Amino acid sequence: MAETQAQSGRQAEGAFGAYVKNVRDSAKSFWEGMSVTLSYMFRKPITSQYPDRMSVSVNHTIPARYRGFLEVDMDICTACQACERACPIQVINIDILKGDGKLVPKLRMERFDIDIGKCMYCGLCVEPCPTGAIQHTREFEGAVMHFNNLTLRFVPDVLQPVVAYKPPKGADAFPRKQLGEITRSLIKAWDAPPPPFPSKEEAAKAEHGKPKAGALDVAAMGRQLAARALQVKEDKPKLQKVIEEAMAGTDCGDCGYPDCFGYSDAIAQGKDFSSEKCAPGGADSKAMLETILVTLKTGVVPGPGAGEVSDGSAGGHHKNMVSPEGVSPVSTEVEKPTGPPLAQTLSKDELYKVVLDAMAGTDCGDCEYADCDGYSKGIVYEGQTDLNRCAPGGEDTRVKLYEIMLGTKPPAK
Amino acid sequence: MQGFLDNLIRNAGHDPATWPYTQFVYLAGMAVAALIVINFAAIASGIFSWAERRVAARIQSRVGPNRVGPAGFLQWIADAVKLLLKEDLVPDEADQFLFRIAPYFMMVGFCCVFVTLPFSHSLIVADMNIGVFYIIAVTALIVVGIIMSGWSSNSKWSLFGAIRSAAQIISYEIPGGMALMIPVMLAGTMSTQGIIRAQGGLPWQWFLFDNPAAFAAFFIYFTSALAEGNRTPFDLPEAESELVSGYNTEYSGMRFSYFFLVEWGNLWVMSALAVTMFLGGWQIPGLSPERFDALTGGTAVVAEIGSLLIFALKTLFFVFVVMWLRWTLPRIRIDQMMSMCWKYLVPASFAGVLFVAVWMLIVNAAPWLGLAMRFTLTAVGALTIAMFALRVLKNIRDTGDKFDFTSNW
Numbered sequence: 001m002a003e004t005q006a007q008s009g010r011q012a013e014g015a016f017g018a019y020v021k022n023v024r025d026s027a028k029s030f031w032e033g034m035s036v037t038l039s040y041m042f043r044k045p046i047t048s049q050y051p052d053r054m055s056v057s058v059n060h061t062i063p064a065r066y067r068g069f070l071e072v073d074m075d076i077c078t079a080c081q082a083c084e085r086a087c088p089i090q091v092i093n094i095d096i097l098k099g100d101g102k103l104v105p106k107l108r109m110e111r112f113d114i115d116i117g118k119c120m121y122c123g124l125c126v127e128p129c130p131t132g133a134i135q136h137t138r139e140f141e142g143a144v145m146h147f148n149n150l151t152l153r154f155v156p157d158v159l160q161p162v163v164a165y166k167p168p169k170g171a172d173a174f175p176r177k178q179l180g181e182i183t184r185s186l187i188k189a190w191d192a193p194p195p196p197f198p199s200k201e202e203a204a205k206a207e208h209g210k211p212k213a214g215a216l217d218v219a220a221m222g223r224q225l226a227a228r229a230l231q232v233k234e235d236k237p238k239l240q241k242v243i244e245e246a247m248a249g250t251d252c253g254d255c256g257y258p259d260c261f262g263y264s265d266a267i268a269q270g271k272d273f274s275s276e277k278c279a280p281g282g283a284d285s286k287a288m289l290e291t292i293l294v295t296l297k298t299g300v301v302p303g304p305g306a307g308e309v310s311d312g313s314a315g316g317h318h319k320n321m322v323s324p325e326g327v328s329p330v331s332t333e334v335e336k337p338t339g340p341p342l343a344q345t346l347s348k349d350e351l352y353k354v355v356l357d358a359m360a361g362t363d364c365g366d367c368e369y370a371d372c373d374g375y376s377k378g379i380v381y382e383g384q385t386d387l388n389r390c391a392p393g394g395e396d397t398r399v400k401l402y403e404i405m406l407g408t409k410p411p412a413k
Numbered sequence: 414m415q416g417f418l419d420n421l422i423r424n425a426g427h428d429p430a431t432w433p434y435t436q437f438v439y440l441a442g443m444a445v446a447a448l449i450v451i452n453f454a455a456i457a458s459g460i461f462s463w464a465e466r467r468v469a470a471r472i473q474s475r476v477g478p479n480r481v482g483p484a485g486f487l488q489w490i491a492d493a494v495k496l497l498l499k500e501d502l503v504p505d506e507a508d509q510f511l512f513r514i515a516p517y518f519m520m521v522g523f524c525c526v527f528v529t530l531p532f533s534h535s536l537i538v539a540d541m542n543i544g545v546f547y548i549i550a551v552t553a554l555i556v557v558g559i560i561m562s563g564w565s566s567n568s569k570w571s572l573f574g575a576i577r578s579a580a581q582i583i584s585y586e587i588p589g590g591m592a593l594m595i596p597v598m599l600a601g602t603m604s605t606q607g608i609i610r611a612q613g614g615l616p617w618q619w620f621l622f623d624n625p626a627a628f629a630a631f632f633i634y635f636t637s638a639l640a641e642g643n644r645t646p647f648d649l650p651e652a653e654s655e656l657v658s659g660y661n662t663e664y665s666g667m668r669f670s671y672f673f674l675v676e677w678g679n680l681w682v683m684s685a686l687a688v689t690m691f692l693g694g695w696q697i698p699g700l701s702p703e704r705f706d707a708l709t710g711g712t713a714v715v716a717e718i719g720s721l722l723i724f725a726l727k728t729l730f731f732v733f734v735v736m737w738l739r740w741t742l743p744r745i746r747i748d749q750m751m752s753m754c755w756k757y758l759v760p761a762s763f764a765g766v767l768f769v770a771v772w773m774l775i776v777n778a779a780p781w782l783g784l785a786m787r788f789t790l791t792a793v794g795a796l797t798i799a800m801f802a803l804r805v806l807k808n809i810r811d812t813g814d815k816f817d818f819t820s821n822w
Contacts, residue, residue, distance in 0.1 A: 031804075039806075039809045040471070043815075043817055044815075044821050047474070
């Protein structure tokens, strides 16, 4: 009996103790909690009042590796287009002009646009860049009056294409401009008023006057390369050089080899039979490599077959011209049924001028004469019968020289 | 108020008792007073909505609205205009009539409190002899408005919110009312001005420090007032995470703004009532109410403004405390809310009333004991505040921060 009384007494004490404890606990938690919140009342808020009430300029608060707007230093851009291919959402647009590498530079870019409005700042384009030309800057303020203005154009003028940078062999550092300079200057012009819209006449004039410079006759060049490759078939180093010419030459490494040498050497050694691996070269490189591979296999240079007629007429009206002088379309002259060739009607001096005219005029020396003058004289005065030597002039010059000297179409190489 | 109007009539050369237009003057006086009071309530709650956001921001290390006007002060006007211009949407399935009038019930219940709530020595709409009782009675109208809005919305969230609110207000009116009985007993009157006059300007003359029961009653009243005003930690009726927005879920535009007006206006009501009942109201230290009454001319005006300022500052401090509490305490669970009321506050408030009854007899027999208790409790209160301030400074220092109230506004 006494025991149960003591027990219930303890229980009552326990219940009362818990009651008091609850009151004490709540008072204590008020004390702690309210002292903490009030202490924050008397501290400086962490907020940065961007943009107008910053204590320091926002540019100084952005971390060094911030992924802001992209920037391309065109001076060290190899035009490999690795960034364009890496971009998962097609933000980067690069238009390439191909030349033969002699008369006109092999690769030029007439457009390098990055649509910042679409960019998601993933940085995938920065990683494959062989020279570090494309980088994220720390610029991020992209408020513009029209979203079209958000496109950064790193080639400001289509009419003045930028020549691709050829990195020195083995280089691992490249002379890059101060990061951010280029993009900042482009941003400054973002909301500048657009130039006046050209009138219809002006637009038409501009369209016609536009020099269709530096485009490439892919099929012809492929055949030339194939012919040269056939000549040096057994000399692997020389063969490698010939094959490398069919490639874009950006050393981008997309093919799986470290550089263009690796890929071309593998083809030359007969270890690789794929013509599709040169991504920067695209369809052009693929076609040329295909021609070379077929030629090496069969031992015969394919003629300008039905599939390649396009290089004469249909294949885009600027693709069939070789020289910037824009000689008149070949096909019309070839089809003209004329009488005896000029070589039999003109005097030698006049003939010499016509022959000299037909050449590319780059004085490249590929013909093994000192210059174009020498080759022309050789043909006219010295009885040189090989009319196939003008490499920069390519198929066009060949056609003309055969027309002038023999009055026939040139044979397949 | 009536005396003031009678004086006006007498000054115009009429006898208020016989002049036929006396009742019209009274009516006009009432209209003007109502206009002033309602506008005061609306503007005060607007300003509190801005102040609450600034306080909340500061406590959370943010800045808060600071762009519209100086320090963002005009933000509340922008928000009010926005709310007034928004579409007034009434749900299809709602009880149209009740849905439309519910906000006005809340407004009425809220604005009626201002009738007996003093602002200064003579600024009061009507000094009724049942002032405190009247305040407790008219605040019950708010419950009617809440139940109406919750029921008529025909939405389960609104209904749950309304029922929670009703349960909460009915429960907490008991400890709140009992706690208010203690100053009523000490002053011997229910008139709000009478209660203030029974206190003094200095802390040990306040009812807060009169005896331990009154000291506890202040906290019981304040807790109950928070619960009745649906303020955190008792904001279960409008718990966002559970009930979207509680009883006002279906409201929009101007009607919605009434609910918010009442919520923030309540901050002033609960704080002003606390100041009136426990903290000496508008009393100026060293100036007894009798000498105040005798003042004339410029001194009277200065003293009036002084008393207004003292009352307003005390009230605004408690408005700040309520905001501060909101950003400190998490919402309590509904069973905790009920157990806190019925197991702790109700018994404590009843015990307090009994204690004060006994205490008044003791003090009557031995006045020195009452005086000693007043000074002791004041000292304890001052010590508590000092320790709390030190604790706050320590909290700031412990994290390597500096005391900085002026930068980054």
